[in-house]
Amino acid sequence: MTSYALRNASPAKSRADAVVIGVVPGKGRRGTPQLAEGAQDVASAYGRRLAPMLSSLGVRGKAGEVAKVPTHGTIKSPLLVFVGLGEEPGPREVRAAAGNAARAVTNAASVALALPADGVELVRAAMEGYLLGGYTFTDYRSNGAERESAAEIVLLTPLARRKEATAALEAALAVTTATTTTRDWVNVPGADLTPPVFAESVTRAVRAATKASGSKVRVTVRDEKELAKLGCGGILGVGQGSAAPPRLLEMEYRPKGATTHLALVGKGITYDSGGLTLKPGSGMATMKSDMAGAAAVVMATLAIAELGLPVRVTTYAAMAENMVSGASMRPGDVLRTYSGKTVEITNTDAEGRLVLADALTMATEKEPDLIVDVATLTGHMVQALGDRIAGVLGDDPSVAQVLAAAETAGEDAWPMPIHEYIESRVHGSKIADLAQHDWVRWGGGLMAAAFLREFTAGRPWAHLDIAGPGYNSGGAVGHWTPGGTGYGVATLVELARSLAESD
Numbered sequence: 001m002t003s004y005a006l007r008n009a010s011p012a013k014s015r016a017d018a019v020v021i022g023v024v025p026g027k028g029r030r031g032t033p034q035l036a037e038g039a040q041d042v043a044s045a046y047g048r049r050l051a052p053m054l055s056s057l058g059v060r061g062k063a064g065e066v067a068k069v070p071t072h073g074t075i076k077s078p079l080l081v082f083v084g085l086g087e088e089p090g091p092r093e094v095r096a097a098a099g100n101a102a103r104a105v106t107n108a109a110s111v112a113l114a115l116p117a118d119g120v121e122l123v124r125a126a127m128e129g130y131l132l133g134g135y136t137f138t139d140y141r142s143n144g145a146e147r148e149s150a151a152e153i154v155l156l157t158p159l160a161r162r163k164e165a166t167a168a169l170e171a172a173l174a175v176t177t178a179t180t181t182t183r184d185w186v187n188v189p190g191a192d193l194t195p196p197v198f199a200e201s202v203t204r205a206v207r208a209a210t211k212a213s214g215s216k217v218r219v220t221v222r223d224e225k226e227l228a229k230l231g232c233g234g235i236l237g238v239g240q241g242s243a244a245p246p247r248l249l250e251m252e253y254r255p256k257g258a259t260t261h262l263a264l265v266g267k268g269i270t271y272d273s274g275g276l277t278l279k280p281g282s283g284m285a286t287m288k289s290d291m292a293g294a295a296a297v298v299m300a301t302l303a304i305a306e307l308g309l310p311v312r313v314t315t316y317a318a319m320a321e322n323m324v325s326g327a328s329m330r331p332g333d334v335l336r337t338y339s340g341k342t343v344e345i346t347n348t349d350a351e352g353r354l355v356l357a358d359a360l361t362m363a364t365e366k367e368p369d370l371i372v373d374v375a376t377l378t379g380h381m382v383q384a385l386g387d388r389i390a391g392v393l394g395d396d397p398s399v400a401q402v403l404a405a406a407e408t409a410g411e412d413a414w415p416m417p418i419h420e421y422i423e424s425r426v427h428g429s430k431i432a433d434l435a436q437h438d439w440v441r442w443g444g445g446l447m448a449a450a451f452l453r454e455f456t457a458g459r460p461w462a463h464l465d466i467a468g469p470g471y472n473s474g475g476a477v478g479h480w481t482p483g484g485t486g487y488g489v490a491t492l493v494e495l496a497r498s499l500a501e502s503d
Contacts, residue, residue, distance in 0.1 A: 002149045002152065004169065005152070005153075006157055006165055006169055007160050008157065008159075008161065009112075009154075009156055010156075011038070011039055011077075011112060011156055012041035012076065014075075014112040014114075014154075015076045016077050016108075016110040017109050017110050017150070018079040018081055018105045018108040018110075018111050018112070019081065019114055020083060020101040020105070020130075021035055021036070021038070021082060021083070021114045021115070022036030022037075022038070022082075022083055022085040022089065022115045023059055024036050024061045024086070025062065025086070032054075033061040036085050036089060036115065036116050038117060038156060039114050042080070042114070045075050053069065054082070060084070061085065061087075063093060064084055064096075064478075065084030066083050066100050066101065066103075066104045067081070067082045068080070081101050083098070083100055083104075084097065089116055090122075091122055091124070092125070094126050095128055096129060096478030097129065097478070098115060098126045098130040099132055099133025099134075099478040099479030101113070101133070102129070102132075102133035102134035102479075103476060105134075109150055109152070110150055110151060110153075111150045111152070111154070112154045112155075113126050113130060113154065113155045113156065115155075117155055117156065117159070118159065120168040121168070121408070122157075123157055123165050123172070125410065126155055127153075127155055127172040128172045128176050128479065129478065129479040132179060132481070133476070133479045133480075133481065134149065135183060137184060137484075139184075139187075139188070140189075155169070170307065175303055177303070178299035178303035179299070179489045179490065181299050182292070182299045182486035183481075183484040183486045185291070185295040186289050186295055186470070186471065186486075187483045188288065190270055190288040191271075193270050193288070193291070195242075195319035195320055195321055196244060197244075198247070198270055198294075199221045199249050199319060202251075202298050203221065215308070216305070217251055217252065217302060218252040220251075220252075222247065222248040222250070223247060224236065224247075227248060230338060231337075231338055232248065232337070232338045233335040233337050233338070233343075233358070234338070234343070234354035234357040234358040235354070235355045237329045237333070237345070238351040238355050240327050240329060241322070241324060241327050241329065242320070242321035242323040242325070244321050247319040247320075248316065248318055248319070249268075249294075249315075250315065250362070251301050251313070251314070251316075253301055253304060253305045254312050255305075255309070255311070257310050258310050258312040260311050260369050260370075260500065260503055261314070261366070261367070261369050261370075262311055262314075262372070262495070262499060263313075263364075263366060263370070263371045263372070264297040264300065264314070264315040264316070264374070265297065265315070265316045265317075265318070265356060265360055265373035265374070266293040266296060266297035266318070266359075266374050266375065267291070267293040267294055267352045267355060267375035267376060268293070268318055269287075269290035269320055269321065269322055269352060269376075270321050271323070272284075272322045272349070272351065273287070274322065274348065274349035275323070275324060275328050276328050276329070276331065276348045277347050277349040277350075279349060289471040289483075290322075290352070291319065292376050292470035292471060292485075292487070293374035293375040293376055293470070295484075296470075296487065296488035296492065297315050297316075297317060297492065298317055299489050300488065301313050301315045303493050304493055304496045309496050309497055314363065314366050314368060316359040316363055318356060318358060318359040319355075320355050322351045329345055330345070334431065334432045337357045338357070338358040338362065339358075339455055341357075342432040342433045343429075344435055344436060346436060346439065347437035347439065350436055350437040352376070353377065353448050354436065356375060356452055357452070357455045360373060360452060360455040360456055361455045361457075364455070370398055370459075370499070371456060371459055371461040371462075372398075372461070372462050372495065373463050374466060375463070375465060375467075376466055376471070377467055378448050378465060378467055380443070380444035380445035381416075381445040381465040381467050382468040384416070387468040387472075388412055388469050389468060389469065390411070390413045390487065391414060391415075391445060391464075392413050392463070392465075393415070393416050393417070393418055393446070393449035393463045394453070394463050395460060395461060398460045398461055398462040399462050401495060401499075402462045402491065403415060405491050405492070405497075406494075409491045410490065411487055411490055412469065413464070416449070418450050418453065419446065422443055422446045422450045423450045423453075425438050425450070426447060426450045426454060448465075449463045449465070464488060464491070469487040470488070471483065471484055472484075
């Protein structure tokens with residue numbers, strides 16, 4: 001069991017097995033790199049030896065650099081870890097550098113982080129980065145090998161005795177725990193996380209969270225029979241081709257004194273073959289991750305409850321598996337959604353918007369002050385923004401709130417428009433109320449958002465398309481590790497915090 005602490009102590013005198021310090025570039029083209037804020041005592045201990053040592057290690061202070069060196073008694077700790085912060089490091093740079101350091105420190109029973117931490121945002125960033133950067137998923141390794149965590153992780157900061165720093169540490173621990181659980185679920189193969197299994201996993205997580213923190217979160221799971229009685233044609237239509245039936249999960253967190261109500265909706269396609277509009281083989285490789293939005297909203301809700309944020313939260317996770325069989329929905333079919341609106345199907349691989357339609361309508365019935373849905377929705381958004389940036393669409397005030405929360409949380413997001421001409425495409429069906437898809441190559445991500453807006457009843461709403469950043473197919477970068485990233489958890493928790501503070 002790892003312990004976490006804040007201390008106002010000298011990194012040079014720390015007896016931790018490893019001390020992590022930051023390096024920033026020197027001024028000018030040939031400027032000598034300097035140790036960052038928080039590491040001055042280490043610079044004094046090394047004196048004139050520091051510059052040539054950094055030079056021999058090839059450390060220039062650029063972001064992404066990592067180097068380790070034994071101290072031979074120059075400072076109390078036996079191992080010194082240098083991480084590049086780049087110029088003018090802020091929370092984003094500190095978070096990434098801490099993540100890089102986490103993978104460099106192995107077999108250490110204790111670690112002291114002497115990164116810039118003279119502000120509460122930096123305190124949170126350093127701890128989040130280190131904990132997320134050291135994440136591994138080894139459940140399917142035959143030897144069961146798992147990276148050993150340090151027994152003690154200490155962040156050295158002059159704010160150690162201040163309440164706001166302690167609160168920042170608590171927030172970091174809650175967010176990272178929620179994010180790593182989200183990553184775990186996303187990384188589980190689709191065969192082992194069908195909708196019923198996913199729903200049961202969430203139920204267990206809610207029970208465990210309630211037992212651990214005393215936070216009261218109610219959870220309700222609706223099976224395929226109840227969904228049929230309710231008329232949830234979107235979820236049922238997507239799930240009807242699978243042997244594993246769909247589920248709709250609802251969570252409710254209602255703290256005393258809450259005056260703001262936030263509704264969260266997540267896409268939970270546990271595996272997406274594309275249905276009869278079959279994906280190419282290469283496009284299926286990571287489709288176990290198509291439930292990342294549902295995982296994010298669920299775990300964000302539990303983190304919000306653990307932190308006791310005074311905001312009412314109602315969360316819906318629409319879970320289905322989009323498979324191929326004789327029972328699969330067909331292009332040309334018409335589904336009647338929970339709202340009563342009918343939808344013509346032209347592309348069974350555009351299934352996420354169908355399950356979200358039912359869940360969004362249910363969310364509107366609760367009359368929340370703000371609805372935010374999170375979904376790995378469209379490849380168009382990846383083409384537009386790349387694989388590290390989420391697109392945010394909706395009404396301007398709601399989009400602005402989500403973007404501000406993402407900036408504070410350190411998650412990259414960018415606003416995208418829903419133009420009136422895009423809306424006309426959603427009403428292009430000749431036989432149903434709405435067209436689900438139209439095969440026009442341009443603006444597909446915008447059309448998907450326009451479709452979702454039809455089910456928001458005019459309430460304040462923002463759509464977070466995480467098709468790019470929800471899953472990392474490449475190598476580790478900063479606090480991002482391969483596989484599920486847990487994108488969205490930190491943004492949603494920060495959004496709830498901002499709503500509480502604005503009351």
